[in-house]
Amino acid sequence: MSLVGLLVGCDGDNSLxxxxxxxxxxxxxxxxxxxxxxxxxSRTVDLPGDPGTSPEMxxxxxxxxxxxxxxxxxxDPAYMDHLYIEVPDSTVYYVFQGIVMPESTASFYAIVNAGxxxxxxxxxxxxxxxxxxxxxxxxxxxxxxxxxxxAVTKEQHSGLIEAGLVAAKVDVLYNIGTAITNYNAKPGxxxxxxxxxxxxxxxxQLKNVPRxxxxxxxxxxxxxxSHTINLSGNSAPGQxxxxxxxxxxxxxxxxxxxxxxxxxxxxxxxYEKNTTYNVHIDTPQDLTVAPYYLLRFDxxxxxQTEYNYRWTTSI
Numbered sequence: 001m002s003l004v005g006l007l008v009g010c011d012g013d014n015s016l017x018x019x020x021x022x023x024x025x026x027x028x029x030x031x032x033x034x035x036x037x038x039x040x041x042s043r044t045v046d047l048p049g050d051p052g053t054s055p056e057m058x059x060x061x062x063x064x065x066x067x068x069x070x071x072x073x074x075x076d077p078a079y080m081d082h083l084y085i086e087v088p089d090s091t092v093y094y095v096f097q098g099i100v101m102p103e104s105t106a107s108f109y110a111i112v113n114a115g116x117x118x119x120x121x122x123x124x125x126x127x128x129x130x131x132x133x134x135x136x137x138x139x140x141x142x143x144x145x146x147x148x149x150x151a152v153t154k155e156q157h158s159g160l161i162e163a164g165l166v167a168a169k170v171d172v173l174y175n176i177g178t179a180i181t182n183y184n185a186k187p188g189x190x191x192x193x194x195x196x197x198x199x200x201x202x203x204x205q206l207k208n209v210p211r212x213x214x215x216x217x218x219x220x221x222x223x224x225x226s227h228t229i230n231l232s233g234n235s236a237p238g239q240x241x242x243x244x245x246x247x248x249x250x251x252x253x254x255x256x257x258x259x260x261x262x263x264x265x266x267x268x269x270x271y272e273k274n275t276t277y278n279v280h281i282d283t284p285q286d287l288t289v290a291p292y293y294l295l296r297f298d299x300x301x302x303x304q305t306e307y308n309y310r311w312t313t314s315i
Contacts, residue, residue, distance in 0.1 A: 026074055027103045029152040033096040035064060035110065062087055064094065065120060067109040067129045072102040073153065080124050084116065103153045174201055176263055176299040183265075183302055194268025196302070202274065203262035265302050275302050 064085045071078040081101075087094050109129050123129055176199050184195045259279045266272050277299065 026072070026076075028100055029103050030098055030100050031152055033066075033099060033108060035061065035094045035096075061094070061112045063113060063115060065111040065114060065117070065132075066096060067111070067123070068099075068101070069107040069109070069126050069129075070101055071105045073104055074102065076102070080126075080129070082121050082123065084120075101152060104151075106150065106152050174261065174297040174299065176201070179263070179299045179301050180265070182300055191267075193271040196265050196267055199263055199265045201261060202264045203260070259297075261297065261299070263299055263302070273302060 064083075064087060066083045066085070068081040068083075069078065070081060083096070085094065085096075107126065109126070111129070111132050114132070120132070123132075180196045180199055183191070261277045261279070263275050263277070264272055265275065279297075
């Protein structure tokens with residue numbers, strides 16, 4: 001896609017005109033896309049790694065990668081287009097003005113605050129675009145997913161399409177040391193397989209999130225594929241809070257969080273047991289589009305009852 005316009009500003013609005021390099025004679029359509037940057041909102045929440053509480057973790061959109069997956073209605077092959085824009089300060093709405101494309105079904109995706117990535121021009125599939133949400137330290141960048149999916153069939157697609165930041169980041173901090181301590185404190189007759197010697201989270205899923213998140217070591221921002229807590233004897237952390245692991249993922253337009261956590265515990269005689277904990281968390285109406293959720297999840301026992309987990313949420 002070639003850019004043929006100039007940045008112009010008016011009362012907090014900025015816009016860019018663009019035009020696709022079309023392969024041959026065919027009917028075209030044009031549309032305007034507006035993205036809300038959040039620059040007129042001030043946030044006072046102070047959570048570890050919370051976007052919006054420091055200049056290093058901006059709560060507003062500073063730059064935008066706009067990806068357009070275009071499926072022409074005339075049968076030509078589908079293709080991906082990519083634009084990158086630095087958003088001027090004090091811009092409340094950024095307007096992509098006069099986007100010209102074939103008559104098509106088009107899906108629009110945005111990834112924000114990721115900085116310059118010229119190599120993204122080579123991306124050709126939706127899957128590659130969605131995978132980009134894992135490339136940066138999750139607590140330092142806000143990302144948006146799919147903005148729109150619509151048929152663009154008119155010579156002039158009139159009106160302004162509002163598309164704000166539609167994804168929130170969810171951090172789940174889990175502690176299972178309490179459960180190990182509680183289990184090992186039982187009388188020997190209640191422990192047919194001996195003490196619990198280790199435990200790990202083998203699955204953690206937010207059921208209304210469209211794709212899986214990633215486990216991280218709490219002391220670094222590098223994904224940890226094993227996410228294993230190795231404990232033995234009296235070296236268990238006991239009641240120590242939230243030292244065991246972190247799980248990052250993205251939530252799309254939801255008023256509730258449905259979480260399923262599976263913990264695998266291993267015992268002295270080699271026996272392994274999986275325990276599933278299902279939690280439903282309602283989100284207050286005015287916080288359903290908050291950019292960041294921090295859930296603390298404390299597993300206190302290895303059985304599938306509502307009494308064996310506790311959670312708190314910060315937004």
